[in-house]
Amino acid sequence: MAQPRRLSADARPVPEQPDLSPLDDKLGFWLRLAQQASFDALHRGLGPLGLTPGRLGVLLMLEANPDIRQALLAEALHIKPSNLTVLLAALEQDGLIRRTEEEGNRRANCLRLTAAGRALLRQGEAAEAEAERQLAQGLSPAERAALLAALRRIAEA
């Protein structure tokens, strides 16, 4: 493709309106920005509660899967077990979860929400729902479903 070479056509000193075309049609670029917007929206609602998206994910999965083991939980959250360890240590420190040895397998940990954890989870869920609403506010239900399907296909490829 012929490239319009600008040899000396720098008449204007500095372009005040940069050419954005190189990034404008890149999936990777817009995925980054959209994910960033998502994180920001979540952070606004979750931050005051002392939560992050990662921490909320743990609480959500723990409520639906009591006594789950760490390896399985890490797999479900798509994070590494080594990173989950740190996350869980902080959550336990904050009194939101409890770690006990699994019966008959002293090396495995049994994870469970505490009452405080369940209470905070309810607030977190509300904040998360609000963030989700903000994100999808410009999309029709059909568009949102299509977006979700496309994201899933990309993530699972």
Add this chain to the structure above:
Amino acid sequence: MAQPRRLSADARPVPEQPDLSPLDDKLGFWLRLAQQASFDALHRGLGPLGLTPGRLGVLLMLEANPDIRQALLAEALHIKPSNLTVLLAALEQDGLIRRTEEEGNRRANCLRLTAAGRALLRQGEAAEAEAERQLAQGLSPAERAALLAALRRIAEA
């Protein structure tokens, strides 16, 4: 007391198939996974070249916008000027870009690709195109366009 018996009905010892429903319909969750997949695909192709998505973005924008100033470039890339500084210092160290004072404004920097930078950019563009192809391989052109539009609306909300 003797035994912390499990009060609730824990008939099944440990669920081998966790309940994934809490995260399954969350935009934020799938945005994270899709963005991660995108980053991984880019990283595979760009890593051997000594590039990252962020570095490639700079090179792409610099080719389309020679002599752009840092503040404008940072705005176009949606990154903070302070982070751009570090990125540019490394790129200059690697001989991929050149920073010169803007004529008539000694505090502003003029950014420009070097020959080496332009050469590496061509390789990076090829790797990026391949990554983009992998990501969109499960999507029809119409689906890809719809995805892009939805991401833009989320990012700009």
Add this chain to the structure above:
DNA sequence: ACTTATCGTTATGCCCCATAACAAACGGGA
């Protein structure tokens, strides 16, 4: 009993993002 595999932990490093504090240079007004 010895070896191998599982489960979790620790340590380290990278990428991306954000804020605050700062120096240097410009520009306008008293």
Add this chain to the structure above:
DNA sequence: TCCCGTTTGTTATGGGGCATAACGATAAGT
């Protein structure tokens, strides 16, 4: 001219998320 506020870029620091390697402890297979 001098002062002051603004622009431009830099430095330092911290946080979230991701990945790998090395390790101790336990369990399971032979």
